[in-house]
Structure formats: structure tokens, C-alpha cells
Amino acid sequence: MSPAQIIDACVLINLLATGELKSILDSVGRPSLICSIVQEESVYLKTGDPNNPKELINLAPFLNDGTLSVCEIGDENEELLYVDFASVLDDGEAMTLAIAINRGLYLVTDERKARRLFSEQFANPKRLISTSDLIHHWAQEKKISANKLQKTLQKIESRASYRPPTTDRNQKWWIKALS
Amino acid sequence: MHKHVLNHIDPKTIGARLQEARRASGLTQHAVAERMKMARTTLVAIEKGERRLTPHELLTFAELFGRPVSEFVGRPSVTIGFVPQFRAAWRQYFEKNADLERAATELQSLAEDYVELERLCNLPIVRAYPAPYDISRSTPEQSGEEIAAAERIRLGIGDGPLSNLRDRLENDVGLRIFYFSMSAKLSGVFAYNDTLGGCIGINANHPRDRRHWSLAHEYGHFLTNRFRAEITFLTSTKRSSSVERLADAFAENFLMPASGLNRRFTEMHRASPAGSITLAQICMLADLYQVSVQALIIRLEKLKRLPVGTWDRLSAEEFRPRRAQQMLGINATTPEEYLLPKRYLNLAVLAYEKGELSEGQLSRLLRTDRVSAREYVEKIRTSFNSPAETGYEPFKLDLAQALA
Numbered sequence: 001m002s003p004a005q006i007i008d009a010c011v012l013i014n015l016l017a018t019g020e021l022k023s024i025l026d027s028v029g030r031p032s033l034i035c036s037i038v039q040e041e042s043v044y045l046k047t048g049d050p051n052n053p054k055e056l057i058n059l060a061p062f063l064n065d066g067t068l069s070v071c072e073i074g075d076e077n078e079e080l081l082y083v084d085f086a087s088v089l090d091d092g093e094a095m096t097l098a099i100a101i102n103r104g105l106y107l108v109t110d111e112r113k114a115r116r117l118f119s120e121q122f123a124n125p126k127r128l129i130s131t132s133d134l135i136h137h138w139a140q141e142k143k144i145s146a147n148k149l150q151k152t153l154q155k156i157e158s159r160a161s162y163r164p165p166t167t168d169r170n171q172k173w174w175i176k177a178l179s
Numbered sequence: 180m181h182k183h184v185l186n187h188i189d190p191k192t193i194g195a196r197l198q199e200a201r202r203a204s205g206l207t208q209h210a211v212a213e214r215m216k217m218a219r220t221t222l223v224a225i226e227k228g229e230r231r232l233t234p235h236e237l238l239t240f241a242e243l244f245g246r247p248v249s250e251f252v253g254r255p256s257v258t259i260g261f262v263p264q265f266r267a268a269w270r271q272y273f274e275k276n277a278d279l280e281r282a283a284t285e286l287q288s289l290a291e292d293y294v295e296l297e298r299l300c301n302l303p304i305v306r307a308y309p310a311p312y313d314i315s316r317s318t319p320e321q322s323g324e325e326i327a328a329a330e331r332i333r334l335g336i337g338d339g340p341l342s343n344l345r346d347r348l349e350n351d352v353g354l355r356i357f358y359f360s361m362s363a364k365l366s367g368v369f370a371y372n373d374t375l376g377g378c379i380g381i382n383a384n385h386p387r388d389r390r391h392w393s394l395a396h397e398y399g400h401f402l403t404n405r406f407r408a409e410i411t412f413l414t415s416t417k418r419s420s421s422v423e424r425l426a427d428a429f430a431e432n433f434l435m436p437a438s439g440l441n442r443r444f445t446e447m448h449r450a451s452p453a454g455s456i457t458l459a460q461i462c463m464l465a466d467l468y469q470v471s472v473q474a475l476i477i478r479l480e481k482l483k484r485l486p487v488g489t490w491d492r493l494s495a496e497e498f499r500p501r502r503a504q505q506m507l508g509i510n511a512t513t514p515e516e517y518l519l520p521k522r523y524l525n526l527a528v529l530a531y532e533k534g535e536l537s538e539g540q541l542s543r544l545l546r547t548d549r550v551s552a553r554e555y556v557e558k559i560r561t562s563f564n565s566p567a568e569t570g571y572e573p574f575k576l577d578l579a580q581a582l583a
Contacts, residue, residue, distance in 0.1 A: 010538050013549055044548045054550070079234040080183065086248040087184045090539030094249065113537040161553035 004031040005106035005129065006071070008096045008114065009038045014131045016057050017045050017160035018152045022067045024134055027141040030106070033071045035099055037092040039063075045159040071099060078102045089113060100127075108134065110164070131162065132170035139177075146177070153178050184252050185237065191228030193237075196251050198226040199262055200244040203284055205277075214243055249540075254291055261287040261370040261378070264408040272410070278362035279410055286368050286380040289357045289519070292544050294375055296526040299535040304522075306353035306376060309333060314403050319421045323428025326402055331436060338439030340468045344394055348379075349520055354401065356394065358383040358515045363413065367393040369400045370408040377401045383518055385413075387511045388471040392430055399429030434470055435478045444484050456485075458493075459507055462500070466509045472500035519545070528559045 005028065007015075012034060015021045025032045043057040062068045073082055078098050085094035093114050100107040100118065107118050108129045119125040135156075139149050153174060156162050164171045185193075201211055208226075212219040215236070224230040232240075241248045265283040266273050273279050297303050312329070314322040331338065334351055341347065348354045354377045361368075361382040366389065368380040379397040381390050393411060400409045403425060411423070443464065447456055465475040476493070479485040504511050517524070527544045530536045536544070542552035 009549065042548060044550055046550060046554075054548070073238070076235065079238055083234040083237055083248060083252060084182060084184045087188075087252040089249070089253075089537045090543055091247045091249050093537050093539045111537050111539070112534050116534070159550075161550050161557055 002030040003103075003105050003127075004033050005108050006033045006035065006096050006100045007038075007068075008107070008109035008111060009034075009041050009043070009092050010110050011108050011131045011134070012038060013043055013045070014110075014156050014160050014162050015134065016043060017156050017162075018135075019155060020138070020152060021062060022065070023142065024138040025067055027138045028134065031069060032067065032108075033069050033099075033105070034059075035092065035095040036070055036072050037095050039070050041092055046161065048158065073098065074102070085117065088117070110162075110168075130164070130168060130170070131156070132164045132168050132174055136170050136173060149177050185232055185234060188252060189228065190225075190231050193232060193251055194226045194228035195260065196254075197240055197244075199260060199284070200240075200246050200250075201226075202262075203280060204244045206243075211240075211243065215239060247543075253540075254295060261290070261372070261375070261408060264370055264372070265368075265410065268408050269410055276362075278365060282359075282361045282365055282368050282380060282410070283370070283408070285359050286357065286370060286378055287375075289359070289380070290355050290370075290375040290378040293355050293520070293523050293526075296523060296530055296544065299530040300526050300533070302526065304353045304355070304376065307351060308353065308377065308405075309402065311405060312402055314425060319425035320428045322403070323399065323425045323430075324432045326399070327429050327432035327436065330402065330433060338436040338442075340439075341395075341434060342469060344391060344434075344469075348394070348398060349522065352377075352398075354379055354398070355523075356381070356520060358390070358518045360384055366411040366413050367397045368408070368410050369397040371401065371405040377405060381515075383515055387513055387515075388465070388469055388474070389413075390515060391469040392434065392471070392474065395430035395433050396426045398433070399426035402429070431474070431478055435468055435475065437482055440468075440478065441482060441484065444479065444482075458498075458503065462503050462507055462509065465500075466504070466507075466511065469511075472503070524555070525559070528556050531556060 015024055018024065039059060043059070044054040045057055047053060047055045059068065063070065073079055073095060081098035081102055082095050085097050088094075089097065089111075093109070093111055096109065097107065097114050097117060099105065104127075106127045106129055107114070109115060109118075110130050115128055118128055135149075135152065138144065144152070157178075164174050168174070201208070206214075208219050208222050212222045215222065221230065225232060225236075237251060238248060241251065262280070262283045265279065269279060293304075309330075312322070312326045314326075317325065334347060336347065345356055349356055355375070356379045358381050361380070361384070363382075363384065366382055366385065369378070371377045379394065379401070381393050381397070383390075385393065396411055397409065400407075400422070404422060407422075409422070409426075411426070444456070447460055447464070448454065451460075461475060461479075462472055465472045468475060470478075473490055476485060476490040480487050480489055501511070524545065527536065527541060531538070531541045538549055538552065541556070542549045545552050545555060547555070
């Protein structure tokens with residue numbers, strides 16, 4: 001079985017914004033983890049309503065139906081990596097990265113610093129996945145219509161204020177799908 | 180990034196931070212040692228920096244104190260924190276009031292973050308601090324007046340209203356000024372050390388005029404006795420000392436200099452068909468100077484432009500300044516637009532764009548959630564990029580480049 005993937009908060013927010021989290025993660029075909037600190041981090045999305053501009057997202061339904069599982073720091077080596085990464089990242093990013101490296105998991109993050117540390121220092125860059133990789137894969141795997149894909153990407157932009165940078169390998173595809 | 184970072188950080192730095200975190204959480208050494216299953220002497224050695232921590236111990240401490248691990252290993256080393264300064268100067272208040280500890284800790288935390296951003300961007304703040312003024316030969320009131328006049332001249336700001344006081348003090352003096360939520364009875368806090376410089380925290384929950392006054396008041400502390408950490412209460416306490424009287428006199432004279440105020444008052448008199456000054460005009464003048472109606476009337480009484488007792492009379496007649504301001508369309512309750520200094524915000528975005536900060540670190544530094552942090556970055560990007568561009572480009576503007 002393919003190793004699990006561990007998702008950092010920056011990507012989780014984007015996936016939650018789509019309203020298609022379960023469908024997107026199901027299309028990948030491997031278990032999806034988040035670390036306990038990311039679970040505790042309050043995730044807000046924009047609503048577009050000026051009277052109530054932000055909405056706090058509840059992760060419980062996705063944890064209850066098994067779409068996501070929570071993991072904790074494990075052995076001494078993970079503790080060591082976690083503390084080292086916490087000197088240059090925030091706690092959620094550091095814990096996610098430490099677990100990904102120590103357990104040989106796929107790392108799902110858009111975070112430049114975390115991606116750099118993952119690919120430069122320790123691990124296999126092929127196990128590095130971004131928001132756009134997941135959406136691109138989902139669109140192909142589930143044969144998502146152009147109209148639905150456009151609406152999904154619009155939601156990521158409007159609710160999570162995210163658009164991939166020009167350095168992202170799927171950026172041109174993303175812009176085209178949006179237009 | 181250092182591998183095995185705990186072997187590279189000065190154990191005294193981590194020890195001091197752990198001690199600060201323990202005190203802030205209200206736990207004794209005995210209680211913590213018991214929870215950590217270690218001897219109290221071991222904990223004492225860790226706090227003193229005489230024994231290095233293991234990663235497991237650090238994670239357990241962080242969990243126990245409810246603090247992020249990154250707070251202990253991801254921040255610059257500051258040898259002297261503000262909190263001990265506040266505790267030394269305000270011991271009896273600290274013991275009774277946890278709000279003071281919170282305000283002192285937040286000021287320290289914000290100032291450290293600011294210095295770290297400057298380090299990441301290689302853009303240290305420019306300090307134009309005057310030498311501390313001699314206050315030994317005059318009364319506090321005289322000193323406050325003299326220093327206010329001298330500072331107005333030093334900063335080249337004439338004798339008019341100071342609507343941009345914060346910008347002046349941040350840019351022309353090099354102070355670090357933060358607005359954050361404090362208990363209602365606290366107006367502001369001030370502290371200084373050589374590493375962090377002069378730092379002022381203002382209660383963001385107070386109305387505009389009070390915030391303006393508090394800022395000038397704290398600046399008065401900086402100018403006269405910068406090595407003593409100060410806390411200002413909304414209402415004067417038994418400890419309303421000569422230091423506080425001086426800072427108030429400074430604020431009054433700095434915000435409402437006699438020459439400028441007298442001139443405006445005379446002009447208003449001259450322009451008035453009936454030759455009188457109305458309460459509405461006073462309210463408008465207070466708005467112009469961004470001081471409370473009460474502060475302006477008392478100032479005009481002292482300058483003998485209004486009869487002594489005018490404010491007492493209006494109070495007895497149940498005059499409500501806020502109501503009067505509403506009737507005149509004056510909004511003196513607007514919240515501070517920027518809780519953090521604009522320069523701090525711009526440095527944070529610059530460091531993020533340079534890849535020096537992660538998104539999680541950025542949102543922590545901006546004291547907001549991730550999506551709001553993204554929005555802020557986008558706002559700054561938009562102001563640098565032409566609207567026709569699709570997608571975003573990293574900043575091409577190198578603010579750290581040498582031009583001279």
C-alpha cells in the first residue's frame with residue numbers, strides 16, 4: 001500500500017475552501033493525516049458576507065468519517081526533528097515536516113520553507129505534493145467538468161485567498177482552468 | 180537551520196524563557212518539577228542555564244506552559260527581557276494583578292518579533308533618541324512644559340496639532356509603538372533596553388483621544404527616565420508620583436502647546452460674530468488636537484482663556500462630551516487602524532516574500548489567522564504590481580538594496 005500523506009495547514013485550508021475535501025482526498029487513494037497541532041489550529045475561511053466575514057471551520061466531520069486522521073509526534077528522532085524545525089518554522093509546520101521525514105510519508109504543503117527543507121536536506125522530492133497537484137489529480141481522476149473545476153478554483157481564491165505562485169508547476173493550468 | 184538546535188542555543192536564553200513562561204502560567208518551581216518528574220534542583224539548573232534540555236523535556240515544558248515550541252527555539256536571543264524590569268519596578272502590583280504581567284509580556288513579545296523581522300530583512304530601525312532630559316532642577320510641571328517645547332523644536336514640528344504623532348515617534352525618533360488589548364484600567368506601558376530600544380504599548384480598547392494622550396504620556400517617560408519600566412493606569416493611583424505628574428504635564432504641553440493653542444483661540448474669537456466661543460467650537464478644537472474635551476477645557480483654563488471652573492461647571496450640568504461629539508458629527512471612537520507599526524507589517528511581508536518566514540510564522544507575527552495573513556500579503560502585492568498582471572510575482576523591489 002502507498003505510504004500515507006500528511007497535510008499541512010496551508011493546504012488543508014485550501015482544500016476546505018473547495019467544499020470537496022473528501023472527494024479530493026479520496027481520489028488520491030492513500031490515507032491522509034494531519035498532525036495534532038494543525039488539528040488544534042483554528043481554520044477560518046472568508047464568507048463574502050460583510051456582516052460575518054469569517055467562518056470558523058469544524059474539522060470533526062472529516063475526522064469522524066475517516067477522511068482525515070490525526071497523528072502525534074512519536075519517537076525520540078521525531079522529537080529531535082520537531083524541535084530543530086521549530087527553530088525555523090511554526091509548530092504545526094515543524095511537526096508535520098518531522099513526521100513526514102521520519103516516517104517516509106508524502107508531504108502535502110505549499111509552504112516554501114518547508115518544501116525547501118524537505119527536498120534539500122532529507123527526503124525524496126517526489127514525495128512533495130502541493131494544493132495544485134491535488135486539485136489537478138482530482139480533476140483528471142474524477143473527470144471533473146470545466147465548469148465545476150472553475151468554480152472549485154474560484155472558491156479557493158475567494159474563500160482562502162490562495163492562488164499558486166508562478167513557480168508552481170501547475171500554475172499555467174490553474175490560470176487557464178479559471179478563465 | 181542548525182541540526183540538534185538545542186546544542187547551539189545558549190542554555191541561559193532557553194532557561195530564562197522557560198522561567199518567564201512558568202511565572203506567566205502561575206506555576207511554582209515545585210509544582211513544575213513534580214509535573215516534569217524531576218528534582219526541583221534540576222529545574223533550577225535548567226532555568227539558570229546550567230543544564231541543557233533534551234528535546235523531550237522541551238516539548239513537555241511547552242505543553243505544560245501552553246506555549247509553542249518555536250517560542251523557545253525560534254526567537255532571537257534577548258539578554259534582558261522587559262518582564263523582569265516591570266516586575267522589579269511594580270512588584271506589589273504584579274503580585275495582585277495578572278493583567279500587568281500579560282501587558283508586559285505582550286510588549287516584550289511584540290518588540291522581540293519586531294527586532295527579529297529587522298534582522299531577517301537586514302533593516303535595523305534608525306534611532307534618533309535624545310539624551311535623557313535633566314529634570315532635577317524644576318518641578319514636574321515645569322519640566323514637562325520645558326521638555327515638550329524642546330522636543331517640538333528638536334523634531335521640527337512647530338506648534339500646531341499633532342494628528343500624526345505615532346508616525347512621528349516611529350519614524351523620527353525610532354520608537355516601537357504597538358496597540359493591543361489590555362485591561363480597561365490600563366492605559367499604556369513603556370519599557371526600554373539597549374537591544375529592543377524604546378517600546379510603547381497602548382491600550383487598543385480605549386477611545387482615540389485617550390490613546391493619543393497615553394502615547395504622549397509614555398513618550399514623556401521615555402524622554403525623562405527610560406531605564407525604568409512604566410505602567411500607566413487610566414485613573415491616577417496612590418502612586419501618582421512626580422514621575423506621573425511630569426509625564427502628564429509633558430503630554431498636555433506636547434499635544435496642546437500654549438503658543439499654537441492661544442493663537443487658534445484668538446483667531447476663533449476674532450472670527451466669531453458675537454465675540455464669544457461656543458461649546459461646539461471647543462468640541463471641534465478638541466477633535467482637531469485629538470484630545471478629550473475635558474483635557475482641552477482644563478488646558479484653556481490653565482492658559483486663562485476660559486474661566487477657572489468651566490469644566491467643573493459643565494460636569495455638574497451633566498455635559499456629555501461623547502454625545503456632543505456625535506451631534507457635531509465627530510467620530511472620536513474610531514479604532515486604531517494599525518495595531519502593529521506599518522513598518523513592522525511591511526517587514527513581515529518582505530521577509531515572507533524573501534522566503535525567510537513561513538506562512539504559519541507570518542500569521543503568528545501578524546497576530547492573525549492564515550487567510551487574513553494571505554489577504555494582507557495580497558494587499559501589499561497589489562499595491563506593487565499593475566492590475567493587468569495575472570497571478571502574482573514575488574516582490575522585485577529590493578528594499579534592502581544599498582543606494583548610498
